[in-house]
Amino acid sequence: GNSVTQMEGPVTLSEEAFLTINCTYTATGYPSLFWYVQYPGEGLQLLLKATKADDKGSNKGFEATYRKETTSFHLEKGSVQVSDSAVYFCALFSGGYNKLIFGAGTRLAVHP
Amino acid sequence: NAGVMQNPRHLVRRRGQEARLRCSPMKGHSHVYWYRQLPEEGLKFMVYLQKENIIDESGMPKERFSAEFPKEGPSILRIQQVVRGDSAAYFCASSPPAGSTYEQYFGPGTRLTVT
Numbered sequence: 001g002n003s004v005t006q007m008e009g010p011v012t013l014s015e016e017a018f019l020t021i022n023c024t025y026t027a028t029g030y031p032s033l034f035w036y037v038q039y040p041g042e043g044l045q046l047l048l049k050a051t052k053a054d055d056k057g058s059n060k061g062f063e064a065t066y067r068k069e070t071t072s073f074h075l076e077k078g079s080v081q082v083s084d085s086a087v088y089f090c091a092l093f094s095g096g097y098n099k100l101i102f103g104a105g106t107r108l109a110v111h112p
Numbered sequence: 113n114a115g116v117m118q119n120p121r122h123l124v125r126r127r128g129q130e131a132r133l134r135c136s137p138m139k140g141h142s143h144v145y146w147y148r149q150l151p152e153e154g155l156k157f158m159v160y161l162q163k164e165n166i167i168d169e170s171g172m173p174k175e176r177f178s179a180e181f182p183k184e185g186p187s188i189l190r191i192q193q194v195v196r197g198d199s200a201a202y203f204c205a206s207s208p209p210a211g212s213t214y215e216q217y218f219g220p221g222t223r224l225t226v227t
Contacts, residue, residue: 100157
């Protein structure tokens with residue numbers, strides 16, 4: 001079945017460091033891929049998305065490229081801020097299944 | 113344009129009581145999804161509804177849980193005879209009519225605590 005695997009957290013970085021959070025997926029067909037962010041005590045916000053191979057999603061300095069050959073959708077940011085501290089979820093949507101499949105989430109803590 | 117609304121935000125129930133969670137989708141959205149997030153875990157799909165129809169309930173526990181999305185009013189997730197293991201955050205998401213159901217917008221969640 002479809003599944004998403006994320007790198008385990010927590011990830012602890014200093015402000016202005018480079019961020020990579022790995023995400024790989026298993027799916028039949030051509031799923032759409034997403035990154036969601038969850039700030040403490042809040043719901044999920046869509047951060048970025050990509051709907052086909054080689055698409056690059058980007059938002060607020062974050063970006064991720066849909067790599068079909070490696071079944072990956074790694075999240076990157078060149079210079080993190082304290083305000084980026086949150087839990088990040090990678091997810092896929094495969095139309096025939098009517099639902100988002102989430103990874104377990106990766107907690108990011110950024111220190112000044 | 114108001115986002116997805118859920119209430120209550122926090123709900124405390126004793127074991128054996130009933131919990132009712134409400135979700136009002138974004139304006140113009142006719143698809144509703146419920147997800148459950150256990151502590152320190154990702155979200156797990158529970159059920160997908162359209163107005164007056166349950167489309168996919170493959171993630172719903174077989175007993176005690178039910179969901180509806182009536183013609184008028186919010187979607188309701190109902191948990192009967194709650195147990196400690198039901199303690200979790202329950203999130204609702206909505207999406208526009210067919211054609212772009214992959215983009216789901218989430219509400220702030222209801223955090224259920226069973227004592």
